[in-house]
Amino acid sequence: MKYLKKKIGRNPQAAWQEIEDKIVIVTPRTKKIHIVSGCGSRIWQLIEKPRLGASVMDMLADEFSAERKRLEKDLEDFIEEMVSKDAVELKDE
Amino acid sequence: MDKICLNIAGIKVRVASENNVFMAELKKKYSAFLSKNPPQVDIRIVHEKRLSLEEFIKLEKGNKGWALTSEEFSADISKDVRHVLARMAADETTFNSFLRVIYTLFLLRHGGFLAHAAGLAKRARGFIFAGRSESGKTTAARRMRDFEILSDELVAVRKVDEEFRLFSTPFRGEFTGRIENVNFPAKAVFFLTKNKTTRMQAFNKLDSLLRLLECVFFFCSDFESNRKILKLVREFCYAVPGYSLNIENETHRRFVDEIFEKKDWPQPAGCLARD
Numbered sequence: 001m002k003y004l005k006k007k008i009g010r011n012p013q014a015a016w017q018e019i020e021d022k023i024v025i026v027t028p029r030t031k032k033i034h035i036v037s038g039c040g041s042r043i044w045q046l047i048e049k050p051r052l053g054a055s056v057m058d059m060l061a062d063e064f065s066a067e068r069k070r071l072e073k074d075l076e077d078f079i080e081e082m083v084s085k086d087a088v089e090l091k092d093e
Numbered sequence: 094m095d096k097i098c099l100n101i102a103g104i105k106v107r108v109a110s111e112n113n114v115f116m117a118e119l120k121k122k123y124s125a126f127l128s129k130n131p132p133q134v135d136i137r138i139v140h141e142k143r144l145s146l147e148e149f150i151k152l153e154k155g156n157k158g159w160a161l162t163s164e165e166f167s168a169d170i171s172k173d174v175r176h177v178l179a180r181m182a183a184d185e186t187t188f189n190s191f192l193r194v195i196y197t198l199f200l201l202r203h204g205g206f207l208a209h210a211a212g213l214a215k216r217a218r219g220f221i222f223a224g225r226s227e228s229g230k231t232t233a234a235r236r237m238r239d240f241e242i243l244s245d246e247l248v249a250v251r252k253v254d255e256e257f258r259l260f261s262t263p264f265r266g267e268f269t270g271r272i273e274n275v276n277f278p279a280k281a282v283f284f285l286t287k288n289k290t291t292r293m294q295a296f297n298k299l300d301s302l303l304r305l306l307e308c309v310f311f312f313c314s315d316f317e318s319n320r321k322i323l324k325l326v327r328e329f330c331y332a333v334p335g336y337s338l339n340i341e342n343e344t345h346r347r348f349v350d351e352i353f354e355k356k357d358w359p360q361p362a363g364c365l366a367r368d
Contacts, residue, residue: 013316015319015320015323017302017323026306026319026323028314033307
């Protein structure tokens with residue numbers, strides 16, 4: 001997983017609300033609405049304060065019964081999608 | 094300088110301009126919304142023709158307050174949103190467009206928002222018929238008989254004493270009849286569709302939220318405003334059930350009529366009616 005040594009955090013300008021186990025995010029500037037569910041909802045909670053990718057990964061592995069490789073893929077997909085939507089920021093350690 | 098005080102959605106605004114003809118037109122057009130109570134906001138209008146090259150409406154928060162820019166009007170708004178210096182042509186249609194935009198800011202500060210929707214009321218209950226252009230808002234206003242029309246274009250929603258209420262507005266579409274200054278508790282939102290195969294059904298909170306967000310009339314781009322509006326619309330969707338509705342469908346319409354006659358409002362669970 002290529003983001004293990006990156007700090008993952010929410011874009012502080014992204015407004016969000018939790019509704020029926022899903023996260024609704026409104027990104028700044030574009031004011032577009034995005035929905036995050038399942039594992040993504042948990043990742044969003046975990047990165048309330050920026051965390052290392054490795055730390056997020058360990059926490060997901062503790063909480064979800066899925067294979068580590070699968071979780072790594074989920075985390076990677078989440079990061080890439082949310083960064084492209086301006087909802088998540090990446091910083092070097 | 095001539096002045097009038099408007100009361101829209103319970104927010105009182107004093108409007109002042111040196112153009113007496115313009116002010117006389119406002120008095121006439123907004124007669125149902127005139128108020129004698131002290132204003133919460135002062136708007137002073139300076140009449141200028143060409144204002145900005147901005148194609149889109151922008152409402153941005155700066156260090157000294159808010160700046161509203163558009164092709165037709167512009168305004169400087171104080172940080173506490175109590176004083177507005179607006180620039181626009183001496184034309185009621187432009188003023189109405191300006192008022193629609195600036196009220197999104199006033200409403201947000203008072204726990205409210207404007208929904209791109211028709212608002213109808215019956216038996217002291219308010220109902221929203223929401224949808225994009227051409228979705229049937231004006232048709233809903235025309236077809237639902239024995240209803241009081243709050244607006245066929247933009248209805249105001251405000252949380253007052255822990256209850257969401259619908260307020261009539263002078264922001265209308267094609268409806269030409271008189272709209273009184275009234276408000277009622279919000280009882281349901283109907284999301285209008287022209288899809289003939291759509292079943293009339295209750296939406297879950299998330300679907301309601303997503304559909305309603307698409308209908309919220311909103312221009313602020315700052316984080317705090319976005320956070321507030323999202324929180325408010327979420328609260329609204331938890332408090333007020335949402336349903337799909339094809340206003341052209343006789344069965345849907347009859348069912349809605351039947352619902353309105355009932356004393357007890359049905360719970361927003363499950364499918365309500367069949368086509």
